[in-house]
Amino acid sequence: MLEIKNLHARIVDDGTEIIRGLNLTVKAGEVAAIMGPNGSGKSTLSYILAGREDYEVTEGDILYNGQSILEMDPAERAAAGIFLAFQYPMEIPGVATMEFLKVAMNEQRKARGEEPLKIPEFLKRVKDAAALLNMDMAMLKRPLNVGFSGGEKKRAEILQMKLLEPKLCVLDETDSGLDIDALKIVSEGVNALRAPDRAMVIITHYQRLLQYIVPDSVHVLYRGQVVKSGDKSLALDLEANGYAGVIGEAA
Amino acid sequence: MPAVQDTIDRVRKIDVDQYKYGFQTEIAMDKAPKGLSEDIIRFISAKKDEPSWMLEWRLEAYRRWVTLEAPTWARVHYPKIDFQDIYYYAAPKSTPGPTSLSDVDPELLKVYEKLGIPLREQEILAGVQKTDVSELEEPSDNVYKSGRVAVDAVFDSVSVVTTFKKELAQAGVIFCSISEAIREHPELVQKYLGSVVPTSDNFYATLNSAVFTDGSFVFVPKGVRCPMELSTYFRMNEKNTGQFERTLIIAEEGAYVSYLEGCTAPQRDENQLHAAVVELVALDDAEIKYSTVQNWYPGDAEGKGGIYNFVTKRGDCRGDRSKISWTQVETGSAITWKYPSCILRGDDSSGEFYSIAVSNGYQQVDSGTKMIHLGKNTSSRIISKGIAAGFSQNTYRGQVSAHRKATNARNFTNCDSLLIGDQCGAHTVPYMEAKNATAQFEHEATTSKISEDQKFYVMQRGIPEEEAIALIVNGFVKDVIQQLPMEFAVEAQKLIGISLEGSVG
Numbered sequence: 001m002l003e004i005k006n007l008h009a010r011i012v013d014d015g016t017e018i019i020r021g022l023n024l025t026v027k028a029g030e031v032a033a034i035m036g037p038n039g040s041g042k043s044t045l046s047y048i049l050a051g052r053e054d055y056e057v058t059e060g061d062i063l064y065n066g067q068s069i070l071e072m073d074p075a076e077r078a079a080a081g082i083f084l085a086f087q088y089p090m091e092i093p094g095v096a097t098m099e100f101l102k103v104a105m106n107e108q109r110k111a112r113g114e115e116p117l118k119i120p121e122f123l124k125r126v127k128d129a130a131a132l133l134n135m136d137m138a139m140l141k142r143p144l145n146v147g148f149s150g151g152e153k154k155r156a157e158i159l160q161m162k163l164l165e166p167k168l169c170v171l172d173e174t175d176s177g178l179d180i181d182a183l184k185i186v187s188e189g190v191n192a193l194r195a196p197d198r199a200m201v202i203i204t205h206y207q208r209l210l211q212y213i214v215p216d217s218v219h220v221l222y223r224g225q226v227v228k229s230g231d232k233s234l235a236l237d238l239e240a241n242g243y244a245g246v247i248g249e250a251a
Numbered sequence: 252m253p254a255v256q257d258t259i260d261r262v263r264k265i266d267v268d269q270y271k272y273g274f275q276t277e278i279a280m281d282k283a284p285k286g287l288s289e290d291i292i293r294f295i296s297a298k299k300d301e302p303s304w305m306l307e308w309r310l311e312a313y314r315r316w317v318t319l320e321a322p323t324w325a326r327v328h329y330p331k332i333d334f335q336d337i338y339y340y341a342a343p344k345s346t347p348g349p350t351s352l353s354d355v356d357p358e359l360l361k362v363y364e365k366l367g368i369p370l371r372e373q374e375i376l377a378g379v380q381k382t383d384v385s386e387l388e389e390p391s392d393n394v395y396k397s398g399r400v401a402v403d404a405v406f407d408s409v410s411v412v413t414t415f416k417k418e419l420a421q422a423g424v425i426f427c428s429i430s431e432a433i434r435e436h437p438e439l440v441q442k443y444l445g446s447v448v449p450t451s452d453n454f455y456a457t458l459n460s461a462v463f464t465d466g467s468f469v470f471v472p473k474g475v476r477c478p479m480e481l482s483t484y485f486r487m488n489e490k491n492t493g494q495f496e497r498t499l500i501i502a503e504e505g506a507y508v509s510y511l512e513g514c515t516a517p518q519r520d521e522n523q524l525h526a527a528v529v530e531l532v533a534l535d536d537a538e539i540k541y542s543t544v545q546n547w548y549p550g551d552a553e554g555k556g557g558i559y560n561f562v563t564k565r566g567d568c569r570g571d572r573s574k575i576s577w578t579q580v581e582t583g584s585a586i587t588w589k590y591p592s593c594i595l596r597g598d599d600s601s602g603e604f605y606s607i608a609v610s611n612g613y614q615q616v617d618s619g620t621k622m623i624h625l626g627k628n629t630s631s632r633i634i635s636k637g638i639a640a641g642f643s644q645n646t647y648r649g650q651v652s653a654h655r656k657a658t659n660a661r662n663f664t665n666c667d668s669l670l671i672g673d674q675c676g677a678h679t680v681p682y683m684e685a686k687n688a689t690a691q692f693e694h695e696a697t698t699s700k701i702s703e704d705q706k707f708y709v710m711q712r713g714i715p716e717e718e719a720i721a722l723i724v725n726g727f728v729k730d731v732i733q734q735l736p737m738e739f740a741v742e743a744q745k746l747i748g749i750s751l752e753g754s755v756g
Contacts, residue, residue: 053707094726164713
């Protein structure tokens with residue numbers, strides 16, 4: 001489903017190269033964890049997948065279902081089924097969460113040539129999704145992410161992910177800022193979305209999240225490259241021995 | 252003027268003495284020459300069949316105006332206006348305009364399309380002049396039936412207007428053109444005209460007093476709640492009267508009226524200079540709500556040809572416990588120079604000002620309000636949202652003052668500016684003056700930029716760039732949008748989105 005081939009990318013503003021020849025393949029139904037020390041390029045990778053303009057791909061390609069997505073803007077990628085759960089979700093003052101959800105869902109439907117959702121159907125979907133994530137409907141009347149706690153923001157991200165039904169989910173440090181109860185709820189929400197036709201890329205610092213969302217593959221990112229890949233045991237190994245060993249091998 | 256020519260020809264054919272009926276003189280006199288003089292004012296007044304006191308009033312204004320200089324303190328720049336190069340009275344359809352939609356700025360047409368305005372109405376809004384009346388067929392579609400009070404009414408023929416007039420008359424409300432009011436209700440006009448904005452008020456108000464051609468008049472008698480929202484569009488306007496419009500609204504004791512001005516569709520106008528005057532008078536316990544959507548032609552991509560909008564709007568809370576509320580959405584005009592104000596004269600009176608000013612391209616906006624607290628326990632509230640994009644300059648200029656006797660005057664001001672892109676400017680110029688120690692004034696101001704982070708986040712959810720900006724901006728202006736009547740609110744949101752198109756990328 002996702003194929004990243006020899007990807008090189010740099011920051012547009014100052015030309016700093018962040019991704020340096022990255023290769024990664026994630027199949028449909030697969031949950032791939034990306035781990036790595038600070039500054040290895042994990043968040044940058046998530047931004048590049050979602051199409052952020054601050055980064056420029058200088059070499060290589062990103063194929064999604066066999067098609068290059070490099071020429072698509074973030075909205076087009078989203079409509080094609082790529083979703084990014086942000087590490088720091090943005091506040092949108094004055095725009096009620098419900099309203100935002102409705103606009104987003106209907107814009108994606110429009111891009112796919114579908115009719116907008118009828119209001120009762122929309123409300124039903126939102127209620128069901130909110131119940132699953134243990135979210136209060138009253139919260140959804142508040143402006144999106146404004147005054148939300150860290151946990152509420154992450155839940156709101158997963159809520160959007162569920163409602164938008166993406167095919168490729170990229171979760172950037174979804175566990176950061178979550179207490180253990182919130183982590184469980186969010187993980188359950190993510191696990192409920194695992195499906196044979198859906199791939200997930202989970203970016204995380206710690207093995208902790210992977211106890212709840214068990215990955216099919218684990219990849220270590222260092223200096224903009226995948227330096228080691230393995231199964232879930234690699235994550236445990238990293239937890240026990242740190243990145244030094246893996247990085248040492250790569251260096 | 253083919254129609255008139257046709258009439259003349261027919262009259263000739265049936266061999267009637269043309270001098271006897273004065274056709275030729277009539278035609279020759281239909282347009283006053285360029286420039287302004289006492290003769291022109293006498294001409295306008297005579298054209299409108301005005302009583303002599305009205306003419307005297309105009310002449311007095313004119314004599315004062317010739318001694319005044321155009322003000323320069325606003326943060327707007329434009330070439331000096333030659334006031335002798337303007338027509339102050341032109342009969343309908345006498346100036347050349349586009350003759351079909353293909354002559355109209357295609358950008359303007361695109362906007363009409365996006366607002367969902369049918370062709371026929373596009374022609375009228377764009378000022379296309381039809382020579383053959385039969386080309387104007389009846390509107391056949393229902394696209395804009397629901398919630399489009401303003402646009403609908405223009406085209407829904409005279410019958411609609413008369414229906415409304417009947418209902419209003421039953422309630423005792425007078426709603427007519429100011430020219431009609433001068434003829435039919437001279438005692439009211441004489442009592443109130445110029446009592447809020449005196450003829451000597453400022454350069455443009457003085458000019459308006461001398462040459463105004465038409466406008467609205469509303470009188471809501473004691474204890475009456477006006478049964479409907481009044482809109483300029485319920486009153487059939489004479490064409491070409493928009494340049495120096497004069498509006499007077501009076502709410503007697505305990506009366507209530509809500510008035511809507513303007514239209515969300517961009518309107519073309521041959522007149523570059525607009526200098527309107529609006530006066531509101533609220534007596535004891537009366538309330539006036541005045542909402543405006545201003546979307547005049549802002550000029551082309553280089554900012555050429557847009558309208559200059561220099562308007563004086565002021566409300567007088569003359570009675571105790573009276574209330575005046577201004578709500579405005581400003582997206583059009585090349586230059587806007589406008590400060591709808593409230594004089595809080597009555598004790599316990601209150602004034603409100605809610606404003607959204609959007610500028611894009613090379614537009615210049617200098618707008619705000621004045622809240623003048625004179626009575627005891629008066630309160631005012633100002634919520635201003637300025638949005639600047641492109642190369643535009645957007646200034647909020649506001650004055651809050653408390654008179655010596657204005658015990659317990661209260662004001663809350665909130666001015667937020669939002670910048671889109673890095674070539675535009677937002678400025679906030681608040682003046683505050685309290686001569687009474689019990690006054691409490693609060694002022695909050697913020698300036699922010701739509702961040703790339705925010706835009707990226709919204710787009711990542713599948714919302715295309717322009718819709719994403721519109722969504723963020725509409726969130727920003729929500730407090731003000733909520734003050735608008737429902738039908739207007741929906742259109743205003745759409746309009747803000749359209750006004751900002753092309754502001755990114």
